[in-house]
Amino acid sequence: MSETLENLSSETRQFPPPADLAANANVKADAYEVAAADRLAFWAEQAGRLAWTKPWDQILDWSNPPFAKWFVGGELNIAYNCVDRHVEAGNGDKVAIHWEGEPGDTRTVTYADLQRLVSQAANTLTGLGVTAGDRVMIYLPMIPEAAVAMLACARIGATHSVVFGGFSVDALATRIEDADAKVVITADGGYRRGKPSALKPTVDEAVARTDRIEHVLVVRRTGEEVAWTDKDKWWHETVEQASPEHKAQSFDAEHPLFILYTSGTTGKPKGILHTTGGYLTQASYTHHAVFDLKPETDVYWCTADIGWVTGHSYIVYGPLSNGATQVMYEGTPDTPDRGRFWQIVDKYKVSILYTAPTLIRTMMKWGDDIPAKYDLSSLRVLGSVGEPINPEAWIWYRQHVGRERTPIVDTWWQTETGAIMISPLPGVTAAKPGSAMTALPGISADVVDDEARSVPDGGGGFLVLRDPWPSMLRTIWGDDQRFLDTYWSRFGAGAGNGDEWIYFAGDGAKKDEDGALWLLGRVDDVMLVSGHNISTTEVESALVSHPAVAEAAVVGAADATTGQAIVAFTIPRGNVDTAGEAGEALIKDLRDHVAKTLGPIAKPRQIMLVPELPKTRSGKIMRRLLRDVAENRSLGDVTTLQDSAVMDLISSGLQSAK
Numbered sequence: 006m007s008e009t010l011e012n013l014s015s016e017t018r019q020f021p022p023p024a025d026l027a028a029n030a031n032v033k034a035d036a037y038e039v040a041a042a043d044r045l046a047f048w049a050e051q052a053g054r055l056a057w058t059k060p061w062d063q064i065l066d067w068s069n070p071p072f073a074k075w076f077v078g079g080e081l082n083i084a085y086n087c088v089d090r091h092v093e094a095g096n097g098d099k100v101a102i103h104w105e106g107e108p109g110d111t112r113t114v115t116y117a118d119l120q121r122l123v124s125q126a127a128n129t130l131t132g133l134g135v136t137a138g139d140r141v142m143i144y145l146p147m148i149p150e151a152a153v154a155m156l157a158c159a160r161i162g163a164t165h166s167v168v169f170g171g172f173s174v175d176a177l178a179t180r181i182e183d184a185d186a187k188v189v190i191t192a193d194g195g196y197r198r199g200k201p202s203a204l205k206p207t208v209d210e211a212v213a214r215t216d217r218i219e220h221v222l223v224v225r226r227t228g229e230e231v232a233w234t235d236k237d238k239w240w241h242e243t244v245e246q247a248s249p250e251h252k253a254q255s256f257d258a259e260h261p262l263f264i265l266y267t268s269g270t271t272g273k274p275k276g277i278l279h280t281t282g283g284y285l286t287q288a289s290y291t292h293h294a295v296f297d298l299k300p301e302t303d304v305y306w307c308t309a310d311i312g313w314v315t316g317h318s319y320i321v322y323g324p325l326s327n328g329a330t331q332v333m334y335e336g337t338p339d340t341p342d343r344g345r346f347w348q349i350v351d352k353y354k355v356s357i358l359y360t361a362p363t364l365i366r367t368m369m370k371w372g373d374d375i376p377a378k379y380d381l382s383s384l385r386v387l388g389s390v391g392e393p394i395n396p397e398a399w400i401w402y403r404q405h406v407g408r409e410r411t412p413i414v415d416t417w418w419q420t421e422t423g424a425i426m427i428s429p430l431p432g433v434t435a436a437k438p439g440s441a442m443t444a445l446p447g448i449s450a451d452v453v454d455d456e457a458r459s460v461p462d463g464g465g466g467f468l469v470l471r472d473p474w475p476s477m478l479r480t481i482w483g484d485d486q487r488f489l490d491t492y493w494s495r496f497g498a499g500a501g502n503g504d505e506w507i508y509f510a511g512d513g514a515k516k517d518e519d520g521a522l523w524l525l526g527r528v529d530d531v532m533l534v535s536g537h538n539i540s541t542t543e544v545e546s547a548l549v550s551h552p553a554v555a556e557a558a559v560v561g562a563a564d565a566t567t568g569q570a571i572v573a574f575t576i577p578r579g580n581v582d583t584a585g586e587a588g589e590a591l592i593k594d595l596r597d598h599v600a601k602t603l604g605p606i607a608k609p610r611q612i613m614l615v616p617e618l619p620k621t622r623s624g625k626i627m628r629r630l631l632r633d634v635a636e637n638r639s640l641g642d643v644t645t646l647q648d649s650a651v652m653d654l655i656s657s658g659l660q661s662a663k
């Protein structure tokens with residue numbers, strides 16, 4: 006039996022770039038040809054956008070695949086590249102971060118401020134005994150100190166590992182142990198949903214569980230009372246008193262920059278390791294290319310949390326290396342009201358906005374009238390990341406946020422890839438709603454069948470990456486074997502057939518008739534219905550294309566007749582009546598709508614109307630938990646759930662519906 010995905014939906018709308026953007030774009034169509042002609046020379050040219058203190062001897066060493074070394078022998082300092090060189094170029098007074106606290110307090114951090122703060126934090130960490138190669142955990146809310154802490158580590162060659170503020174004691178303690186960290190940087194708390202939310206008690210408990218941590222640096226954010234131990238030091242009594250003079254030393258291009266843990270579906274979290282020169286090269290280039298950043302005039306805002314890879318590459322390293330002015334927001338999108346995001350765009354005249362499909366669908370649910378109240382005319386490029394964006398959410402984003410003018414860049418990448426891999430270029434690509442379109446210049450993505458054969462246009466299968474890329478993960482921290490098993494043993498040399506090393510991304514994808522790429526969700530989530538492989542994404546997008554639906558999650562549940570059957574959890578839009586018979590009628594209508602859009606094979610066996618869906622902190626739907634509900638099992642691991650009350654809401658809603 007072939008494992009290849011069925012091709013169900015066919016979206017034909019297409020939006021070419023606005024003429025003025027195309028004419029002035031940072032990256033034009035020729036970049037694809039230049040990169041294809043000599044991929045390594047292309048990446049060397051992009052590395053040349055950075056300041057190196059010692060040039061590299063070799064662009065790529067791939068003599069021991071899949072362990073890559075990029076820019077071998079080169080040396081640079083990441084913090085110097087993200088901060089000092091902009092000050093030296095005369096841009097010290099330029100705003101690096103417009104910070105907006107959830108309660109409405111604000112701070113303006115210039116590049117000169119950032120240089121002073123990062124130098125002070127670097128001196129403090131050195132004073133605490135942190136040296137190059139040591140690991141430092143960062144567990145902070147979305148405050149400027151989060152970026153400062155990361156850059157201070159990078160400046161002295163310490164490897165940082167950021168953990169989402171809000172992850173549990175268990176999650177933090179396991180990561181401290183696995184990374185063998187000696188310092189934690191945290192805060193008393195941060196603001197979420199209009200209230201202070203404590204962080205320090207979690208750190209206290211996690212630190213007490215291990216004997217590894219020597220010092221805890223604590224930023225005062227909320228001013229709430231905190232317990233104090235002899236390992237604790239206030240940030241304002243140390244960092245803010247330290248010398249602002251610090252000479253950045255250079256590090257090898259392959260020096261470990263950070264470890265970021267991804268939870269994965271099974272087993273203990275994987276510590277994804279990124280290094281220095283290649284990572285910064287690709288984070289910086291892709292930010293310049295995909296968002297068309299003009300550092301003199303643009304105001305950029307990425308709404309991700311710093312604890313997610315998107316926050317690493319597209320709040321800290323990409324934008325700051327490019328000298329961007331950006332907005333950083335501490336809190337939730339509905340505090341004090343559901344217009345907060347648009348009020349921020351309006352206030353700071355944001356021109357480039359990068360957010361996630363989950364937020365776009367939430368905004369759709371809240372209603373078109375909310376963004377309509379604000380002046381969003383400053384926006385010129387919109388981005389999406391984290392999940393496949395359903396065509397209807399894409400269209401809504403363009404219409405109600407982009408006001409029919411702005412290109413949308415749907416960017417596919419992973420913690421493991423370090424930077425964007427597949428995306429339209431805003432001045433080049435005629436984008437199709439729901440498609441990430443094509444691999445960026447210098448990147449080779451493909452869709453293959455279960456025997457690693459490239460599928461023809463129109464076919465579906467597994468997304469793979471064929472050539473090493475500069476910001477690729479170097480290994481899983483402390484576990485080379487797991488690195489090989491997880492990403493390299495599915496296809497190609499890692500699996501013993503052929504000598505090409507092919508990276509297995511774990512996502513299903515298809516190529517349309519023009520060769521554009523459509524991401525179809527994690528392969529673990531693909532449903533097998535009567536022998537047909539059906540993607541969750543396509544059924545979800547069909548549901549979201551119905552005017553009564555704001556959001557949908559689809560899972561395959563065991564079924565005696567069909568092997569698996571499609572079960573859909575659907576959030577109705579705000580104004581839709583779902584009581585009694587109206588609810589029954591809606592469910593019937595939705596089942597028919599899916600069958601009509603995708604074909605009878607995709608008709609859900611069951612549709613449940615729910616108020617919320619379980620999501621991770623980075624906004625990804627946790628289908629695993631919904632599968633537990635659909636198969637009447639007790640729930641699996643819920644520790645990475647954003648809001649643990651959601652599963653109770655779903656279960657109680659189902660009971661009352663019975």
Ligand code: 6R9
Binds near residue numbers: 267389391392527
């Ligand atoms: C950056 C990030 C990676 C997984 C990835 C895929 C999904 C991310 C996507 C997308 C479709 C996009 N994903 N962007 N799917 N279209 N534009 O999200 O990293 O948290 O490691 O997740 O997210 O399934 O494999 P990470």
